[in-house]
Amino acid sequence: MPHTSSKKEPQEGTSARESEREEKERMNDATKAQVKAKDEDEDDLRELSQLPPEVIRHASLFTPHHEALEIAALSDRERAEAHESIYGRPPPDQIRIERATAALDAALDVMTPLELGSLHKAREAFPLLFVSSQSHARVFLEAENCEPAKAVVRMLRYWEERERLLGEAAFAPDAMGPPAEEDILKAIQKRVRISMQKNNTDHSVSANGRSRRGGNVPRQEGLNLKILTVIRTFQQERLRLLNAELDQLPVGAKEAWMDAASTKPELANSDEHKIIFLHSVDYNPHHAARRLVSYWEMKYTLFGKGMAFGPIKVADLDDEEWGCRLELKDGVVHLSPGKDKFGRKIVIFRADKMLTDERHSHIGILRAMWYYLHASQFDGSACVHGFVLIVILPQGFSVSHINSNACQFAVRMQTLTKNCVPLKCMAIHDCLLTQCNKEEEGRGLLSQTWFSAVCSMFKHLIGRAYRQRYWLHVGTKEEELANFLKCGITKAQLPNELGGTFNVAFIRQFLDEQRAKDS
Known part of the structure; x- marks a missing residue:
């Protein structure tokens, strides 16, 4: 063979x-x-050397190696929760279980006490065993390949045999152990959904089983009364733990809340107010305490004590001296119409507008974000399902956009969106507007050292839980539109820059409607 x-x-x-x-x-x-x-x-290297020291420091704390290790260490439950946060629904195998559980519950609900027999006694004694796909019902469903009809038969036989062997001891309070926290949380969420469907009220409804309109949330008697008792006992214990957490915080970390609690205790120090924060963090008292004090600190910082105890109105934000009229008008922050397919509000932050127009102030943008998040609270669905944050970065995003002020603003923005207002930020989508030609395709912005450093910094700042709920979009409009559709976000809810058909007139219409309500 000739040599080539x-x-x-x-x-x-x-x-x-x-x-x-x-x-x-x-x-x-x-x-x-x-x-x-x-x-x-x-x-x-030159661009990297120009980055603020805090970017370099934080970037070094979370490298791709750290990210790979973190992902590998996730439990099955954490993976499922992250999947649901991003895509709005559980993984396929969990969806199958939850649908089967709902069918099983429906089958049991139409049976008479006589037909249920021993199972009726069990449902009265241990009602929370039958409200979560992670508990008692799941065992029988998995044993019968998720066939509800067969699972009902097996469950009936199980409790008949249990009562035959143990007698009344089978239904003793301690026979099945204390209710699992996950079951209690699912019961609370279920009551929130029921109250929304029947009352069409906002979030303050369900945390304690009462609505702002007064009176108890509609419920069935008997079985649900027992569940409500368990929920209230659980909430009172978590309130006690939350108060203990607040007591342990250093004075310097809670000055704004202490001032608010002293000035207007019926608001800032009320159980109802605290339960809203507990509810937003799945009743974790440690996180709720920090979110509560962060909320008041941020509100004092953005609006001052004089406006801290009433609703913030659009007319207040229209004030040219200290408001955010320009940021609202230009839609630097805005809500998208309606909700996504899974009931989540969509909040869009146009960082591209902020970075290309010096008239937009950081404090004005934060005020606008605060307003829109609070507006979302009056939608009960968002208080159950949370909101999705979409951040649009400018075309030509470069090191010139990153400085110490930008880093400080980014920290305050992420505090406001995920550690302050009592709404769950379910997912964060960063969208980088790029238009690389074929010659540049192999060397896009993502391959640049400085951009890798910025991404590493941001991933470090948002924390472990949110790193699994973060999506960086860098593809074509068609590719990313398809990705958003997978997450339940429609074309009509996205701006043209992302391949959507969002009509900017909606922003003006929404603000005009809010002004009319405020007047």
Whole structure:
């Protein structure tokens, strides 16, 4: 087999001088390519050196290696929760279980006490065993390949046999152990959904089983009364733990809340107010305490004590001296119409507008974000399902956009959206507007050293839980529109820059409606 070489052999009749010239041209091309690659690397290093120290410091704390280790260490439950936060629904295998559980519950609900027999006694003694797909019902469903009819038969036989062997001891209060926290939380969420469907009220409804309109949330008697008793006992215990957490916080960390609690205790120090914060963090007293004090600190910072105890109105934000009229008008922050497919509000932050128009102030943007998040609270569905944050970064996003002020603003924004207002931020979508041509395709913005550092910094700042709920969109409009559709977000809810058909007139219409309500 003849030996092949990349060097071009001189053709017959070609002079030695021409061959030498061609060889020099090839060498020059190779040298130019090496120099260009070296220059690009030096440009990256130069840009990286211009980043604020806090970016470099935080970026070094969360590298791709750390991210890989963190993902590998996730439990099955954590993976399922992250999947549901991003896509709005559980993984397929869990959906199957939950649908089967709902069918099983429906089958049991139409049976008479006589037909249920021993199972009726069990449902009265241990009602929470039958409200969560993670508990008692799931065992029988899995044993019967998720066939509800067969699971009902097996469950009936189980309790008949249990009562035959143990007698009344089978239904003793301690026979099945204390209710699992997960079951209690699912029961609370179930009551929230029922109250929303029947009363069409806002979030303050369900945390304690009462609505703002007064009176108890509609409920069935008997079985649900027992569940409500368990819920209230659980909430009172978590309130006690929350108060203990607040007592342990240093004074410097809770000054704004202490002032608010002293000035208007019926609001800032009320059980109803605290339960709203507990509810937003799945009743974790440690997180609720920190979110509560962060809420009041942020509200005092953005609006001052004089406006801290009443609703913030659009008319207040229209104030030219300290409001955020321009940020609202330009839609730097805004809500998208309706909700996504899974009941979540969609909040859009146009960082591209902020970074390309110096008239938009950081404090004005934070005030606008505060207002829209609070507006979302009056939608009961958002208080159950949370909201999705979409951040649009500008085309040509570069190191020139990153400085100490920008880093401080990013920290305050992420505090406001995920650790302050009592709404769950279910997912964060960062969208980088890029238009690389074919020559640049292999070296887009994501390959640049500085951008990797910025992404690492942001992932470090948002924390472990939110890192699994973060999606960076860098594809074409068509690709990313398809990705948003997978998450339950429609074309009509996305701006043109992301391939959507969102009508900016909605922003003005929404604000006009709010002004009319406020007047």
